[in-house]
Amino acid sequence: MRPSLLTLSVSLALLAMARGDRYHPARRAPATAAPASARAATPDEAERSAAYWYSEAFAAIDERLVEPTYDEVARNVVMFLGDGLSVPTLAAARALRGQRAGRPGEEERLSYEHFPVTGLAKTYCVDKQIPDSACTATAYLCGVKNNYGTLGVTAAVPRHDCAASADPATHLDSIAAWALADGRSAGIVTTTRITHASPAGAYANSANRGWESDSDVRADGQDPARCPDIADQLVNSHPGNKFQVILGGGRRAFRPNTTFDEESQPGRRWDGRDLIEEWRVQRDEAGQSNAYVWNRAGLLGAINSPPDYLLGLFESGHMQYAAEARQAGNDEPTLAEMTEAAIRVLSKNPRGFFLFVESGRIDHAHHDNMPHLALDETLALAAAVTRADELLPRASSLLVLTADHSHVMAYNGYSRRGNDILGVSDDLGDDDVPYMTLSYTNGPGYRPHVDGRRADVTSDNTFPAVAWKSHAEVPLESETHGGEDVAVFARGPAQALFTGLYEQSQLPHLMAHAACLGPAAARRALCSGAELAAPAAALLFALLAALFHMH
Ligand SMILES: *[C@@H]1O[C@H](CO)[C@@H](O)[C@H](O)[C@H]1NC(C)=O
Numbered sequence: 001m002r003p004s005l006l007t008l009s010v011s012l013a014l015l016a017m018a019r020g021d022r023y024h025p026a027r028r029a030p031a032t033a034a035p036a037s038a039r040a041a042t043p044d045e046a047e048r049s050a051a052y053w054y055s056e057a058f059a060a061i062d063e064r065l066v067e068p069t070y071d072e073v074a075r076n077v078v079m080f081l082g083d084g085l086s087v088p089t090l091a092a093a094r095a096l097r098g099q100r101a102g103r104p105g106e107e108e109r110l111s112y113e114h115f116p117v118t119g120l121a122k123t124y125c126v127d128k129q130i131p132d133s134a135c136t137a138t139a140y141l142c143g144v145k146n147n148y149g150t151l152g153v154t155a156a157v158p159r160h161d162c163a164a165s166a167d168p169a170t171h172l173d174s175i176a177a178w179a180l181a182d183g184r185s186a187g188i189v190t191t192t193r194i195t196h197a198s199p200a201g202a203y204a205n206s207a208n209r210g211w212e213s214d215s216d217v218r219a220d221g222q223d224p225a226r227c228p229d230i231a232d233q234l235v236n237s238h239p240g241n242k243f244q245v246i247l248g249g250g251r252r253a254f255r256p257n258t259t260f261d262e263e264s265q266p267g268r269r270w271d272g273r274d275l276i277e278e279w280r281v282q283r284d285e286a287g288q289s290n291a292y293v294w295n296r297a298g299l300l301g302a303i304n305s306p307p308d309y310l311l312g313l314f315e316s317g318h319m320q321y322a323a324e325a326r327q328a329g330n331d332e333p334t335l336a337e338m339t340e341a342a343i344r345v346l347s348k349n350p351r352g353f354f355l356f357v358e359s360g361r362i363d364h365a366h367h368d369n370m371p372h373l374a375l376d377e378t379l380a381l382a383a384a385v386t387r388a389d390e391l392l393p394r395a396s397s398l399l400v401l402t403a404d405h406s407h408v409m410a411y412n413g414y415s416r417r418g419n420d421i422l423g424v425s426d427d428l429g430d431d432d433v434p435y436m437t438l439s440y441t442n443g444p445g446y447r448p449h450v451d452g453r454r455a456d457v458t459s460d461n462t463f464p465a466v467a468w469k470s471h472a473e474v475p476l477e478s479e480t481h482g483g484e485d486v487a488v489f490a491r492g493p494a495q496a497l498f499t500g501l502y503e504q505s506q507l508p509h510l511m512a513h514a515a516c517l518g519p520a521a522a523r524r525a526l527c528s529g530a531e532l533a534a535p536a537a538a539l540l541f542a543l544l545a546a547l548f549h550m551h
Pocket residue numbers: 257258269270271272
């Protein structure tokens with residue numbers, strides 16, 4: 001008699017019971033103690049008691065119950081974006097911060113993890129299951145899903161189709177444009193090139209995210225006169241030409257290829273134009289105080305006496321990773337410093353502002369299978385949130401933090417509490433070879449098998465350097481994005497809107513509803529009356545108070 005499927009599975013289950021649980025088998029101790037896990041901090045003794053967890057929960061309930069009251073309408077909106085900030089990245093980054101402070105780490109709370117409201121956003125774009133940073137930027141800044149690789153245009157525009165994108169009916173406005181239309185200020189901050197996909201979602205209409213300079217448009221066989229490059233749009237088109245703050249990397253798209261920039265890097269433009277100079281001339285001619293800065297010292301100077309318009313381009317390409325900049329002696333500002341400079345400039349407008357702040361290189365580190373750098377960039381983002389929180393009045397400022405898309409980094413194994421988040425799992429594979437707590441399903445970290453066995457990556461010469469590549473299952477030159485939902489954290493006026501699970505393209509409408517901006521404002525009765533209500537009421541109150549004092 002042939003064994004039936006049932007008898008087969010029963011005997012497998014019996015076998016599993018003999019070894020414990022087939023799905024959660026007993027740990028296999030590593031042959032050699034991993035150097036990394038030897039550093040593990042032990043959990044607080046108090047965690048062994050029920051009382052500890054009860055009081056932890058009660059403190060959390062109290063925190064929710066004494067939730068501060070917020071204004072009905074947000075005056076300021078700051079949107080923080082972690083490019084590629086997947087949920088496993090959030091969890092691992094918090095562990096890294098705790099471990100750097102000598103604690104186990106899993107219990108750590110990062111700045112945005114104190115926000116009372118969280119949600120989940122669905123990130124697919126119109127033509128792709130798994131999106132890129134251009135279609136997602138269009139979703140979370142313009143409120144419309146569109147095609148992979150396209151920016152600020154509807155899904156009627158296929159990627160690379162200059163002619164289709166020349167039709168103004170396909171162009172989308174961003175929440176930054178909505179803010180400007182309401183008389184508020186707007187600004188963008190990023191650690192990538194300022195013409196890169198995420199920040200460009202705030203100001204560009206382009207059939208291809210790659211058209212950062214006119215030479216890129218030409219290289220794609222298109223005419224920059226018909227489809228202006230992204231840098232040109234930032235300086236010369238609405239709404240970019242009204243942004244009070246523009247901070248990031250990417251000087252090369254602004255300078256002619258016949259010139260070298262402040263750090264001796266060549267420009268990329270073929271049209272001979274210097275867009276940084278054009279920006280300056282525009283401001284001067286309009287009589288607007290302005291500053292162009294290109295290094296940290298320049299930016300810190302601008303923080304002290306903020307001009308009305310601030311342009312900072314700190315690299316020819318992307319800015320350095322925070323870890324690189326620290327090592328190189330900090331000649332580039334941190335994301336927190338750029339955020340502070342932006343808020344100081346934008347806060348000069350009493351009507352308020354919209355600010356976009358991106359930690360853009362979490363994504364790059366993941367593409368290279370470098371978890372340490374990805375987590376460190378995430379902590380730089382958390383520090384920028386802390387800075388914004390210190391500088392802005394809580395009652396009237398809506399802070400939102402999210403990601404554009406996920407990545408394929410796994411946070412896996414059954415390591416003991418406090419195990420080095422950047423180290424090997426406490427466990428071994430069934431092949432007796434170690435595996436990393438943070439590893440990838442694909443990417444350049446793939447290692448060919450040696451004598452039919454997985455490579456022991458901990459024997460790499462460079463392990464565990466900051467820029468070391470973890471292992472990946474499928475060889476790919478660049479690790480891919482992931483398709484699952486990303487987290488959204490919110491605090492401030494109308495924060496409750498951000499709970500639940502929704503399309504990513506709802507985000508700017510939620511923020512706009514909260515702040516009485518854009519198309520969403522027309523649907524909210526409060527917005528028509530609220531237009532000048534907050535400042536006017538405050539002025540009236542101040543006048544009455546002054547009168548009262550005089551008597
Ligand atoms: C620089 O731009 C000119 C057009 O102005 C072009 O002919 C030339 O090939 C460019 N040089 C480089 C190195 O890209």
